[in-house]
Amino acid sequence: MVDPRLNIINERLSKIGKIIAVSSGKGGVGKSMIASTLALALSRRGYKVGLLDLDFSCPSTHVILSIEGLFPKEEKGIIPPEAHGLRYMSIVYYARDEPSPLRGVDISNAIIELFAITQWGSLDFLVIDMPPGIGDATLDMIRFVNGINFLIVTTPSKVAFETVRKLIQLLKDLKVPIVGVVENMKMRDSPFIREQVERLAAPFLGGINFDYKLEDSMGDVKKLLETEFAQSVEEIVSKKL
Amino acid sequence: MHEWALAEAVISTTLKIAEEKELKEVIELKIKIGELQQIDQEIFEFALSQLRSPMLKNAKFSLETVKAELKCRVCNHKWKFSTKNMDHDVSEFIHFVPEIAHTYLKCPKCGSPDFEILTGRGVWLDSIKGAK
Ligand SMILES: Nc1ncnc2c1ncn2[C@@H]1O[C@H](COP(=O)(O)OP(=O)(O)O)[C@@H](O)[C@H]1O
Numbered sequence: 001m002v003d004p005r006l007n008i009i010n011e012r013l014s015k016i017g018k019i020i021a022v023s024s025g026k027g028g029v030g031k032s033m034i035a036s037t038l039a040l041a042l043s044r045r046g047y048k049v050g051l052l053d054l055d056f057s058c059p060s061t062h063v064i065l066s067i068e069g070l071f072p073k074e075e076k077g078i079i080p081p082e083a084h085g086l087r088y089m090s091i092v093y094y095a096r097d098e099p100s101p102l103r104g105v106d107i108s109n110a111i112i113e114l115f116a117i118t119q120w121g122s123l124d125f126l127v128i129d130m131p132p133g134i135g136d137a138t139l140d141m142i143r144f145v146n147g148i149n150f151l152i153v154t155t156p157s158k159v160a161f162e163t164v165r166k167l168i169q170l171l172k173d174l175k176v177p178i179v180g181v182v183e184n185m186k187m188r189d190s191p192f193i194r195e196q197v198e199r200l201a202a203p204f205l206g207g208i209n210f211d212y213k214l215e216d217s218m219g220d221v222k223k224l225l226e227t228e229f230a231q232s233v234e235e236i237v238s239k240k241l
Numbered sequence: 242m243h244e245w246a247l248a249e250a251v252i253s254t255t256l257k258i259a260e261e262k263e264l265k266e267v268i269e270l271k272i273k274i275g276e277l278q279q280i281d282q283e284i285f286e287f288a289l290s291q292l293r294s295p296m297l298k299n300a301k302f303s304l305e306t307v308k309a310e311l312k313c314r315v316c317n318h319k320w321k322f323s324t325k326n327m328d329h330d331v332s333e334f335i336h337f338v339p340e341i342a343h344t345y346l347k348c349p350k351c352g353s354p355d356f357e358i359l360t361g362r363g364v365w366l367d368s369i370k371g372a373k
Pocket residue numbers: 024026027028029030031032033034060184185186208209210211212214215229
């Protein structure tokens with residue numbers, strides 16, 4: 001018996017310029033904030049952008065972007081609805097705000113299903129908000145998405161970087177392209193992360209300061225784009241893509 | 242009509258296998274459809290027939306539905322999936338992404354959402370008969 005879905009995935013993604021998985025070894029480091037802000041920033045520069053929330057256990061981008069009341073259209077697959085100019089796809093369309101307690105195989109199956117049936121159409125960028133760690137979602141992106149690129153997020157903390165180091169190592173071993181590493185939530189100047197990243201021969205993109213006003217912009221896209229945080233994302237990430 | 246997307250996957254996989262096996266023509270395609278996904282068989286068959294490429298022009302499509310059986314990981318209880326008394330939206334959500342069953346279904350015996358989908362999960366290409 002053959003699972004026919006894997007074979008169609010790269011055809012579904014064939015009209016996408018660049019696919020960027022925003023990833024980290026750890027949770028809580030700012031992946032979802034950076035993925036959402038990056039998608040918005042790219043779209044504001046005139047690119048056609050999709051945003052896919054792949055953190056099925058803890059989807060967050062719909063909260064950051066205040067996305068409610070949308071549902072994909074069904075047409076030879078499913079068409080992600082537009083939100084703030086982004087083609088937006090998330091498990092929350094189907095799980096609503098209920099918990100989705102999924103084990104590894106189920107996560108993998110749900111990911112494959114979404115990739116097999118979602119009709120993104122042509123996009124300049126698809127930004128993927130990844131769950132933390134190097135588990136099923138990460139392995140699946142590496143396994144079946146041709147041309148995937150990883151944008152890696154860490155904090156200044158050694159604990160965060162230790163997990164990120166493993167992610168970088170895995171990607172390097174498997175020859176998966178790394179857009180670069182972002183140091184988020186900086187509170188003081190320290191060369192530690194930059195040095196560590198450079199030692200691993202991965203590109204260091206820069207730091208984003210801890211932004212005390214960021215929480216007030218939650219759910220308000222206009223406010224979010226005006227934050228210092230968003231300016232840094234624009235400066236160190238989207239301008240380099 | 243996301244049946245179309247799945248039919249496309251089946252056809253594209255068939256063509257790939259046919260090429261690998263150097264078939265001249267595909268005679269029969271056996272497809273298993275898991276009940277959990279609640280595929281509209283008529284639409285699915287229509288999509289398959291619309292997607293017939295020259296290689297498949299005389300191919301017979303044999304579809305078989307596989308009952309969905311679930312097994313609780315906590316208390317080992319086994320039960321059959323049924324859409325009876327199920328909210329229409331919920332059955333539609335499961336139709337799109339079968340794993341969503343874990344969001345809305347619970348073990349009828351102990352109430353746990355931690356169950357295994359033993360059979361009847363999606364669309365499978367069972368076998369291909371062809372001529373060289
Ligand atoms: N640069 C920053 N300054 C202040 N708060 C931040 C910053 N980056 C992220 N946060 C906050 O940290 C929390 C975790 O961010 P989130 O993007 O959900 O992380 P992850 O997706 O990696 O788990 C959120 O409340 C977010 O607003």
